[in-house]
Amino acid sequence: MNSKIMDIKKIEVWDGNMAASQAFRQADIDVVAAYPITPSTPVVENYATFEANGYIDGEFVMVESEHAAMSACVGAAAAGGRVATATSSQGFALMVEVLYQAAGMRLPIVLAQVNRALAAPLNVNGDHSDMYLGRDSGWINVSTFSPQEVYDLTLCAFKIAEHLDVRLPVNINQDGFMSSHTAQNIRTLDDKTACDFVGPYKAVNAMLDFSKPVTHGVQTEEDWHFEHKAKQHNAIMRSVKVIDAVFAEFKALTGREYKRVESYGMEDAEIAIVAFGTTYETAKIVVDNLKKEGINAGIIAPRIFRPFPLEELAAQLQNVKAVACLDRSAPGGTVGALYNEIAGALFNSPARPVLSNVIYGLGGRDMTVSVLTGIYKDLVKEAATGKLNGTIQRFVGVRGPELNYYNA
Amino acid sequence: MSGNKVIKNLKSFSTAAERFEGSHVLCPGCAHSIIVREILNATNDNLVVSASTGCLEVCTAIYPHTSWDCSWIHIGFENSSTAVAGAEAMNKALRKKGRIGADVPEPKFVAFGGDGATYDIGFQWLSGCFERGHDMMYVCLDNEVYANTGGQRSSATPIGASATTSPAGSTSYGEKQNKKDIIQIMAAHGSPYVAQVAPNKWKDMIKKIHRGFDTKGPVYINAMSACTTEWKFAPHETIEVSDLATDSLVFPLYEIIDGTELNITYRPKNIVPVRDYLGAQPRFKHLFKPEYEYLIKEWQERVDAYWEYLQRREEARV
Numbered sequence: 001m002n003s004k005i006m007d008i009k010k011i012e013v014w015d016g017n018m019a020a021s022q023a024f025r026q027a028d029i030d031v032v033a034a035y036p037i038t039p040s041t042p043v044v045e046n047y048a049t050f051e052a053n054g055y056i057d058g059e060f061v062m063v064e065s066e067h068a069a070m071s072a073c074v075g076a077a078a079a080g081g082r083v084a085t086a087t088s089s090q091g092f093a094l095m096v097e098v099l100y101q102a103a104g105m106r107l108p109i110v111l112a113q114v115n116r117a118l119a120a121p122l123n124v125n126g127d128h129s130d131m132y133l134g135r136d137s138g139w140i141n142v143s144t145f146s147p148q149e150v151y152d153l154t155l156c157a158f159k160i161a162e163h164l165d166v167r168l169p170v171n172i173n174q175d176g177f178m179s180s181h182t183a184q185n186i187r188t189l190d191d192k193t194a195c196d197f198v199g200p201y202k203a204v205n206a207m208l209d210f211s212k213p214v215t216h217g218v219q220t221e222e223d224w225h226f227e228h229k230a231k232q233h234n235a236i237m238r239s240v241k242v243i244d245a246v247f248a249e250f251k252a253l254t255g256r257e258y259k260r261v262e263s264y265g266m267e268d269a270e271i272a273i274v275a276f277g278t279t280y281e282t283a284k285i286v287v288d289n290l291k292k293e294g295i296n297a298g299i300i301a302p303r304i305f306r307p308f309p310l311e312e313l314a315a316q317l318q319n320v321k322a323v324a325c326l327d328r329s330a331p332g333g334t335v336g337a338l339y340n341e342i343a344g345a346l347f348n349s350p351a352r353p354v355l356s357n358v359i360y361g362l363g364g365r366d367m368t369v370s371v372l373t374g375i376y377k378d379l380v381k382e383a384a385t386g387k388l389n390g391t392i393q394r395f396v397g398v399r400g401p402e403l404n405y406y407n408a
Numbered sequence: 409m410s411g412n413k414v415i416k417n418l419k420s421f422s423t424a425a426e427r428f429e430g431s432h433v434l435c436p437g438c439a440h441s442i443i444v445r446e447i448l449n450a451t452n453d454n455l456v457v458s459a460s461t462g463c464l465e466v467c468t469a470i471y472p473h474t475s476w477d478c479s480w481i482h483i484g485f486e487n488s489s490t491a492v493a494g495a496e497a498m499n500k501a502l503r504k505k506g507r508i509g510a511d512v513p514e515p516k517f518v519a520f521g522g523d524g525a526t527y528d529i530g531f532q533w534l535s536g537c538f539e540r541g542h543d544m545m546y547v548c549l550d551n552e553v554y555a556n557t558g559g560q561r562s563s564a565t566p567i568g569a570s571a572t573t574s575p576a577g578s579t580s581y582g583e584k585q586n587k588k589d590i591i592q593i594m595a596a597h598g599s600p601y602v603a604q605v606a607p608n609k610w611k612d613m614i615k616k617i618h619r620g621f622d623t624k625g626p627v628y629i630n631a632m633s634a635c636t637t638e639w640k641f642a643p644h645e646t647i648e649v650s651d652l653a654t655d656s657l658v659f660p661l662y663e664i665i666d667g668t669e670l671n672i673t674y675r676p677k678n679i680v681p682v683r684d685y686l687g688a689q690p691r692f693k694h695l696f697k698p699e700y701e702y703l704i705k706e707w708q709e710r711v712d713a714y715w716e717y718l719q720r721r722e723e724a725r726v
Contacts, residue, residue: 075494
């Protein structure tokens with residue numbers, strides 16, 4: 001790093017966007033190519049301010065669209081250096097074509113994604129439709145629950161992406177506004193410690209290495225395409241070990257522990273909610289309240305959406321009688337994605353909890369303690385009767401007539 | 409320090425070391441490979457090359473083979489410009505950070521796209537790269553049609569051409585729109601150097617490519633690429649048809665420096681009628697029916713007027 005060292009305190013008050021920007025700055029990125037979009041805009045604005053004040057010595061390229069942002073990231077990464085960008089929602093949707101290309105070309109790009117609803121109707125607030133849109137793109141997908149986690153896991157993301165066993169892009173998701181615009185105390189690392197943790201970039205097949213010309217982005221048809229995609233899948237599955245190792249290294253450095261599946265109150269839980277993002281934090285409060293009432297409730301959150309921690313989730317749910325899978329994305333004609341994933345995780349295991357799907361929080365509708373308490377109360381009934389309390393899927397926190405899977 | 413490679417005659421051109429290998433599956437008679445060879449042969453510098461999805465890409469990088477003995481990347485149809493711009497930004501970053509030493513010569517960044525990729529689907533990306541001023545050369549291989557996918561019209565397809573999505577039929581003379589004037593549009597971006605080239609006028613082309621490589625900033629080259637398959641002439645007629653294109657002034661050869669200084673670089677001794685150019689290509693054969701004679705006449709008038717415009721611009725220096 002030839003740029004100026006920023007004097008940051010051990011504890012700073014940052015929102016999730018600033019946490020991502022600071023992690024980017026400390027990671028000594030070579031090229032950031034980006035395009036602003038609410039609610040991730042401040043990630044890019046903060047980075048621009050760092051650059052304008054001498055804290056960045058890489059290139060910062062403000063392009064004309066998110067598609068171009070990811071295109072430039074792919075070109076820059078293939079050239080041989082550390083690359084990152086940020087986006088949300090419609091911007092992410094515009095990037096999707098190139099997301100698949102980034103993963104297929106095995107380029108370790110890091111994306112700070114601030115989750116936001118997808119139009120129509122147009123909405124700038126947080127839900128997980130954009131995260132779900134990218135779930136088959138071949139990116140490692142990480143779910144964060146707070147600005148602290150955004151900071152920590154963005155630093156980890158570079159190490160995971162760039163590991164020679166992985167070489168895949170990583171998407172660090174955070175909830176629009178709930179995390180991105182909520183300022184909290186963040187325990188920081190000084191610039192040198194953070195930069196050393198991320199480590200130097202290791203170039204692979206770099207276009208700027210002219211001693212060995214490389215062709216990137218070839219054509220393969222039915223004779224080779226499948227082998228490439230199979231190897232790519234193998235690489236994302238191999239990332240499991242790397243993720244665990246990076247989390248262990250991060251814990252040794254900071255004392256902060258991350259797991260591929262996070263859980264709270266599950267030791268004695270008979271009922272459980274599975275959810276992504278900030279909802280985990282709210283549910284922890286509800287779990288504490290319910291335990292005081294003598295209700296053995298727990299909350300589980302997949303920290304890593306891809307590669308999906310199928311076995312770890314199944315293991316956590318073996319002694320539970322009723323589970324609600326919460327999806328913060330319009331399911332578009334079926335049950336929510338998380339419901340399907342959990343059902344799939346459980347099917348080859350002995351456990352047969354009552355499994356229901358809850359659609360919530362679309363377009364930034366708040367997920368409150370009272371709504372979560374209501375879901376847990378339904379789970380209590382389901383655990384007692386061993387039957388669904390109603391239908392397989394229900395919508396919560398929405399006005400108008402009750403909506404569920406069968407009641408169109 | 410210029411790494412321009414000077415090739416004086418066709419014999420030495422034909423024996424020059426290749427970074428675009430002959431082992432590709434472009435159609436026999438395709439002008440793309442001639443143009444790409446001429447461009448890559450114009451420099452000794454290291455090259456980072458990109459190609460958009462299209463004939464050039466699908467015919468030269470079929471795993472596990474490659475025709476490219478240089479750094480090369482393909483991402484998608486619309487973004488060969490931005491792919492190379494990203495690599496150019498990385499080059500700048502790594503030099504700033506000292507990870508590429510000052511003693512390592514600067515490479516050249518070249519993006520290739522067809523007219524579909526350039527005039528249509530990739531136009532926004534191209535425009536963005538030129539506005540930002542990346543140090544790169546963008547080469548449009550202009551064959552006036554989506555040739556890779558079987559001959560659909562693009563906004564480079566000229567009026568009256570029969571394309572598969574604008575076919576000539578009993579009630580239609582084919583393409584209805586005039587070709588987009590991409591060269592003026594790129595010059596209007598403030599590009600320091602914009603030129604139209606044709607592979608049959610290879611010395612003119614090499615001169616412009618050298619000038620392009622010597623220019624800092626985004627350079628746009630519009631390369632006429634006669635398409636044996638979609639223009640429907642015989643594969644051995646590529647250069648003859650190209651000669652008709654440049655000698656009829658349907659493809660005038662000129663350059664614009666810094667958006668203002670326009671130089672005509674080729675003045676045919678004998679200007680041939682547009683009718684002869686059209687007549688050599690079965691994609692226009694329906695225009696020779698009596699009811700479409702007026703289109704040929706209008707076309708000649710358009711070419712004459714544009715030639716006049718170019719000459720006045722050249723004189724006026726504005």
